[in-house]
Amino acid sequence: MxxxxxxxxxxxxxxxxxxxxxxxxxxxxxxxxxxxxxxxxxxxxxxxxxxxxxxxxxxxxxxxxxxxxxxNPIKYVQYPDRLLEQKNELPAVDIFVTTADDELESPIITMNTVLSSMAVDYPVEKLACYISDDNASPLLYYALVETSKFARVWLPFCKKYDISVRAPFRYFATTSGPSREESLEFQYEWKLVKDIYEMFCKKIEDAALAPSSDLPELNKKNHGSIVKIITAKGVPHMVYISREKPHHFKSGALNALTRVSGLMTNAPFILHVDCDMYVNNPQVILHAMCLFLGVENEEDCAYVQFEPGFCHNIKDDPFENHYDVLFKFFGHGTAGIQGPPYIGSNCFFKRKVIYGLSPDQKITTGIDLNLQRKFGQSSMLKESVARVLSASTSASMSLKCTVSSFVKGTHHVAVCDYENGTCWGTEVGWKYGSQSEDILTGLGIHRKGWKSMYCATEPASFLRCAASTVPGTMIQSKRWATVPLEIFLSSMRPISDTLNGNLSLRQCLAYMWLxxxxxxxxxxxxxxxxxxxxxxxxxxxxxxxxxxxxxxxxxxxxxxxxxxxxxxxxxxxxxxxxxxxxxxxxxxxxxxxxxxxxxxxxxxIGLSSSAFEVPTPTYDKDMKNKDPGKxxxxxxxxxxxxxxxxxxxxxxxxxxxxxxxxxxxxxxxxxxxxxxxxxxxxxxxxxxxxxxxxxxxxxxxxxxxxxxxxxxxxxxxxxx
Known part of the structure; x- marks a missing residue:
């Protein structure tokens, strides 16, 4: 507050x-x-x-x-410079990056997402990055190890020269090089960092042909939980996680990340980004904290949904896949009601909200039997949950220094049967029951009476590569339209959430449109x-x-x-x-x-089953397209x-x-x-x-x- x-x-x-x-x-x-x-x-x-x-x-x-x-559309204008005056009081943030298949989702793009997330203008000691790999890929783990090494060069370079674009693949693609007016020191370091980045990419590309890492060859659909900590001096902790299946789609991965991070760093705020959604505005966390810490009533901000943007823009958006008007009309419009839905990426959450806390619910310090029923049998997890639920989110919380001491406990909370008999996926965490965990999770939060906030910054805080071919756009549109309709027809939500919960009528109508x-x-x-x-x-x-x-x-x-x-x-x-x-x-x-x-x-009516489809990313294909606007x-x-x-x-x-x-x-x-x-x-x-x-x-x-x-x-x- x-x-x-x-x-x-x-x-x-x-x-x-x-x-x-x-x-x-x-x-x-x-x-x-x-x-x-x-x-x-x-x-x-x-x-x-x-x-x-x-x-x-x-x-x-x-x-x-x-x-x-x-x-009644609403826009929020943040003042991050005012927040920097309270630098020592800034709360910690856990960053979640989710990926499902390194063959469809380029490891280099995923690593750029990780790098851009860690290179933000925020104290390094208050950040930790958790990467979920549902493919148990040795290549991805190797890429993360190399990323930690490159980050020791990239992060200081960005902060020393106040680089605005902190995803290296975009930075070096959009700048031809330093001008002669720049200092000789900058010119030298720019060339050095670019050469190191090119070697970094080549290592990953070579490893894709002959992968070699600490991870053994696994049955990717049936393996034990894997948790590995990757640390480097001056870089936020990185934690690689490949959970035991069945997965419950992306929501299962996010719940596993929530439990593992709860044991290790237990930050009061969580940022979730997809593996292809890189940070484009280095002050993004400060913008989010302005909203979280600036509200008068805590229930006014359960999560902050950032407006997504797209790179590789084609003039006049011939395939209408950037959704510029849609996001502004829907995002700012719902901000004037109960807040925007969660759209599945580039969203900050209060951890206590993910843990199922209602706005009017009061938690006292301590552990009770109700926590075991909801969160499982891990005593360490129950202790961390109790600390989060009883603490003020405006209070500063620092990361634990010895995260490696919690590795053994994290394996236990990442196995597939840990959730048996608990409320994970229903009352706690990201919701199960659909491939569209984003809509269900946001709807569940609004149902309890929470509000959310919409943040649109200039430049855009997050970017991803849009499909620049019509077949790609069509397939993407079909996927985005299928699951929301399944949710509505199978459960009649959000109507039931308005009748039986605290979802406002106008917010119900907004969800109906979606x-x-x-x-x-x-x-x-x-x-x-x-x-x-x-x-x-x-x-x-x-x-x-x-x-x-x-x-x-x-x-x-x-x-x-x-x-x-x-x-x-x-x-x-x-x-x-x-x-x-x-x-x-x-x-x-x-x-x-x-x-x-x-x-x-x-x-x-059960005539076909849903499949976990990963939309084929378009960056490599699109950038080589001779006429991408046709x-x-x-x-x-x-x-x-x-x-x-x-x-x-x-x-x-x-x-x-x-x-x-x-x-x-x-x-x-x-x-x-x-x-x-x-x-x-x-x-x-x-x-x-x-x-x-x-x-x-x-x-x-x-x-x-x-x-x-x-x-x-x-x-x-x-x-x-």
Missing amino acids: AKQSSLPLFQRVSLRSDKSIALELLLLFLLFSLLTYHFFSIKQYGIPVLLAFLCESFFTYVWILVLNIKW LTWSLRSIPELVYSLLPAYCIISGSRFLPEVSELAILIPIEVFLVFNLCTLSEYLAIGLSTRAWWNHQQMARITSTSSWLFATLSVFPKL FTFSKSLIFLPGTTILLVNLTALGIGMSRFLTTSPQNNEAGIGELLCSLWIVLYYWVFLKGLFAKGKYGIPSSTIVKSGVLALLFIHFCK
Whole structure:
């Protein structure tokens, strides 16, 4: 908690725009007007209008959820310089880095994440880094040993010259070298450190061909717990952990890290980062501590979720995989309610919150039987838990100096059966029951009445390499959309958490938007085919041009596009970036989200089992891509819906135009709206149209075209 006599460590700033709210409320009114028109037209025009009404009902539901999130966006401005005045009182932080497969996740990128995390502007003696390796990789352990050696050079270099980018692979890739104006000492040390880094990378690459380390060859799916401490002078402690399986996905790894770190360093704060999410702002921990230590009420900050960023930016984000507007709208919007959800990386937690403490729960010093039921039989762990639960998180806690003396106990808490009969994964730690441990964990924290905070810094505090190919983007989008929907449909959370817990109604609606976004794929698909259906069948779902009611869909179209365009322009993005978003939103919703939605329902009735999928990182591939901004295709079925939608609408345009040219003007009014809609859909899928005629990876595979052609013919036959 902030001291009353000191300057505030952060400021809460409202981002609410009355003009934007008025425009968004106008769109809501127009959507209800369109629903009303279609509701009273169902009897007259039949199935097309009924389908339009159902789709627009879902779109209206989504817009209500969006309005709820946007109603009172909040931004926090931190003052880390004020915190540095209290340097001796800074609390300790344990850093968790999780990795699952060194063959899919480059060890060099993982080591850069570790290096950037340890090189932050924070006392070295108050940091410890724990690396979870679910693949029990000798290569990764060897890389960590080499990292500890390189860190003895890298960390002093960064702090001596106040280097802003502290992931060496990014620093040396984005700087051509010191200028002549720099001191001779800096020029010499820059060249020396660069040479050492290149040797460091070469050692890891060579070891990948002939791995050699202290780790024996193991059955990677069945081995005992491994805990190894890697220390170097002037560098934070590094602890390598490969836990015993079964793993419970990433949440199981994080719970093992929590127990091991609880025995060794037991810092009151925990930072979790994925292995490919490196620190880009060296003051990141200070920014987080400004929020944790600056709140008046402790329950106002259970965790601090940092806004993610992406490197290797392509101009105007042609594949909409940086999510700039999404993160700002959702992050700042939920900050004005109960706080942002936990998104699975770049997040700081209070350890006592991870241990399951509620805001109104009072813990006294000592150990009771309840701790054994919750946390297991390790007496050392129960002692460390009791210390954390009874201590003030604002108090300074230093790391233990003799972490090696706790290694034996850490093996015990990292075995697979330690959690039997305990509350790990339910009431304590990261939550089990889904691959999306992030959403469940954040939801569980909010359910208890805690609030969270959203932190967006300049420059971005964390960066990762975004997919720069369309197939990679599509697969990533499908994965991100599948698990949230599974959570919602299997447990009806967060509705139950609002009825039976302390999750606020508005926060419930925000989670509803997050968990059900892939359901939009069904009405999007129907709406993209509806104009073509009406043109081919000679029916309609829009008013005639001569009717006054035609103004309603026109106004919906104009106001919606004005709302979304203004969001892009407000944060400095271009009109081209906005149009790229419009295209990719339609393409993604009718491909990735559609496959995600269709894959969930069989799982709910046990027809298929979920698999632990690691998305293939894209850094090596993308950096060598000669034209990373160009739309590419593959033989994946994920491109089938988009190609089919394009072929159907092209056919409908041909039929509609021929009918328009051969029919008297008096009879053409009925189909003009549908014709324009179909044309607009073709513009959305323009990259698919170009793909029909392109070759190689830039063209749609012939097998996909044939399959889509058959589906299009079946649809046209059905329309007639």
